[in-house]
Amino acid sequence: MRATRIIYRRELGAYLRSPFAWVLSALLLLVAGVFFQAYALAGDMLSAIVLERYFFIMCGVAIAAGLLLSFRLISEERQTHSLILLNTSPIRDTEIVVGKFLAALTFLAILLVLSIYMPLLIKVNGKITSAQILVGYIGLFLVGSATLAIGTFASALANNQLIAGVVSLVIIILLLVMNLFGAKLDGVVRTVVMDLDLRRTHFDPSFQRGILNLKDIIFYLAMTYFFLLLAVKTMEAKRWQ
Amino acid sequence: MIRATNLSKFYGGKRALGPVSFEIEDGETVGFLGLNGAGKTTALRILACDLRPSSGSIEVGGTDAVADPHEVRKRIGFLPEHPPVYPEMVVTEYLTYAGELRGMSRAETRKRMPEVLDVTNLNDVQNELIGTLSHGYRQRVGIAQAIIHQPKFLILDEPTRGLDPVQIVEMRNLIHDLKQAHTVLISSHILTEISQTCDRLLVLGKGKLLGAGTEEELSAKQDSVMQISVTIRPPKESEDVEEAVKQVLSAVDGVTKIADVLDQGDNGLLFSLDTKRDCRADVSRAVVEAKYDLIRLDFSRSELENTFIRLVGGTDASN
Numbered sequence: 031m032r033a034t035r036i037i038y039r040r041e042l043g044a045y046l047r048s049p050f051a052w053v054l055s056a057l058l059l060l061v062a063g064v065f066f067q068a069y070a071l072a073g074d075m076l077s078a079i080v081l082e083r084y085f086f087i088m089c090g091v092a093i094a095a096g097l098l099l100s101f102r103l104i105s106e107e108r109q110t111h112s113l114i115l116l117n118t119s120p121i122r123d124t125e126i127v128v129g130k131f132l133a134a135l136t137f138l139a140i141l142l143v144l145s146i147y148m149p150l151l152i153k154v155n156g157k158i159t160s161a162q163i164l165v166g167y168i169g170l171f172l173v174g175s176a177t178l179a180i181g182t183f184a185s186a187l188a189n190n191q192l193i194a195g196v197v198s199l200v201i202i203i204l205l206l207v208m209n210l211f212g213a214k215l216d217g218v219v220r221t222v223v224m225d226l227d228l229r230r231t232h233f234d235p236s237f238q239r240g241i242l243n244l245k246d247i248i249f250y251l252a253m254t255y256f257f258l259l260l261a262v263k264t265m266e267a268k269r270w271q
Numbered sequence: 272m273i274r275a276t277n278l279s280k281f282y283g284g285k286r287a288l289g290p291v292s293f294e295i296e297d298g299e300t301v302g303f304l305g306l307n308g309a310g311k312t313t314a315l316r317i318l319a320c321d322l323r324p325s326s327g328s329i330e331v332g333g334t335d336a337v338a339d340p341h342e343v344r345k346r347i348g349f350l351p352e353h354p355p356v357y358p359e360m361v362v363t364e365y366l367t368y369a370g371e372l373r374g375m376s377r378a379e380t381r382k383r384m385p386e387v388l389d390v391t392n393l394n395d396v397q398n399e400l401i402g403t404l405s406h407g408y409r410q411r412v413g414i415a416q417a418i419i420h421q422p423k424f425l426i427l428d429e430p431t432r433g434l435d436p437v438q439i440v441e442m443r444n445l446i447h448d449l450k451q452a453h454t455v456l457i458s459s460h461i462l463t464e465i466s467q468t469c470d471r472l473l474v475l476g477k478g479k480l481l482g483a484g485t486e487e488e489l490s491a492k493q494d495s496v497m498q499i500s501v502t503i504r505p506p507k508e509s510e511d512v513e514e515a516v517k518q519v520l521s522a523v524d525g526v527t528k529i530a531d532v533l534d535q536g537d538n539g540l541l542f543s544l545d546t547k548r549d550c551r552a553d554v555s556r557a558v559v560e561a562k563y564d565l566i567r568l569d570f571s572r573s574e575l576e577n578t579f580i581r582l583v584g585g586t587d588a589s590n
Binding site: 033037040047113114115117118269270 | 282283319320321322323325340341342344345347349351352353354355356357359360368369371372373374416
């Protein structure tokens with residue numbers, strides 16, 4: 031995994047030097063702040079409810095950030111012809127995909143860390159525990175990770191950044207409405223479909239409320255692994271096309 | 272040595288290359304010559320292990336490129352049509368990255384860097400962002416990344432594409448220097464570039480190998496028809512000089528046809544001749560003996576141009 035480290039370092043450097051990434055972060059934090067003020071802090075509520083509402087907002091922000099940080103990962107390199115440097119180097123497609131994914135995940139983590147002042151404000155003025163905040167942030171990190179993996183797959187699939195963005199958006203929207211689809215079904219299929227929902231089944235009832243469930247952690251890790259695997263297989267298949 | 276056997280590549284259902292077979296010996300400089308869409312880039316991308324062939328086999332230095340592409344990639348440096356650079360990186364930072372991707376340590380790339388910058392003449396811009404460099408410099412950065420790990424085989428796809436005349440000459444000199452240390456494969460549709468830099472040519476057309484050999488070998492295999500242009504200034508008082516000169520030129524041994532005559536006014540008459548051999552000396556002698564002023568005498572097209580056009584099937588082939 032030496033190549034993964036090399037690619038990770040370059041990609042993270044590119045994020046940290048990119049105006050796009052910082053402008054995006056600023057916009058997302060602004061949106062989070064505005065919603066935090068307008069929705070989470072609206073009216074007299076228990077601090078636990080305020081925190082719950084905060085994580086509801088931040089889950090949307092993490093999903094948006096995951097989408098916007100990932101759709102360019104591979105498709106942009108393909109469009110600018112720099113991907114050929116990686117493709118003709120003695121490294122595996124897995125190392126390329128994982129290196130890029132981890133760099134995006136690190137930047138997402140930086141973005142989440144920058145938002146920590148909001149729950150700290152709740153903690154200072156209310157009665158919530160650090161563990162509740164930590165669990166919520168673990169959830170945000172995992173949701174972001176799964177979204178990034180979806181975007182990475184779409185980016186590996188499409189030759190064009192715009193198409194990659196649209197493909198990942200469609201997949202994410204589908205996974206966000208699985209709960210609604212599942213509600214119309216019966217039996218095992220209902221359970222399976224509802225279990226595939228990206229946030230309502232695995233984030234809202236648990237991480238958002240400060241509850242840590244192993245099955246939810248496994249779901250997001252499995253989702254991340256599955257879409258990264260698809261990304262690797264797509265890269266390999268493109269060499270045969 | 273590179274050995275390709277029945278190599279072919281399909282994009283979807285469309286054949287882009289093959290089946291083609293060829294061998295390239297160590298130390299050779301080989302040119303892939305062909306019109307746009309002839310399959311040159313596809314062939315080179317397969318050799319560089321960027322694409323996998325649909326069928327056939329390819330061996331690089333005794334290693335099967337399909338079964339063990341990693342091992343082959345270590346031995347190959349590749350400059351694609353568009354240099355694979357990152358505009359936001361500084362030249363040396365980018366070259367370090369490229370070296371590390373090829374398995375070199377940071378210390379090794381640092382040690383190798385001065386030599387690469389010298390060879391590619393990038394010393395002046397080594398600390399500049401690639402995004403601020405001219406196209407010519409970016410091409411040089413592209414070559415630098417291809418040689419940083421000292422590969423045995425160097426593959427250059429259209430290395431002079433988009434360069435101005437001065438940059439083309441510089442690039443040609445650079446390739447000449449690289450020939451000393453690498454087996455070089457170059458693709459181009461610019462004949463002068465190929466003829467001046469390569470020891471041997473592989474002519475591709477519509478994905479097929481149409482000819483292979485040195486320029487002389489390829490010419491010898493063809494029914495040689497050369498075109499010579501002759502400019503003659505006729506005496507001022509003479510009449511119907513065009514017919515008279517035509518008779519003189521037709522009588523020269525080797526001239527098969529007077530293809531065209533163009534009256535250039537004060538600059539004389541330009542005759543285009545089809546000939547079976549290089550009979551420029553006979554033509555000049557005949558013109559002078561007939562007491563006409565010979566202003567200019569040369570091949571209309573280079574021998575390689577003639578050979579190439581015949582191999583790819585005439586001037587309509589590109590359409």
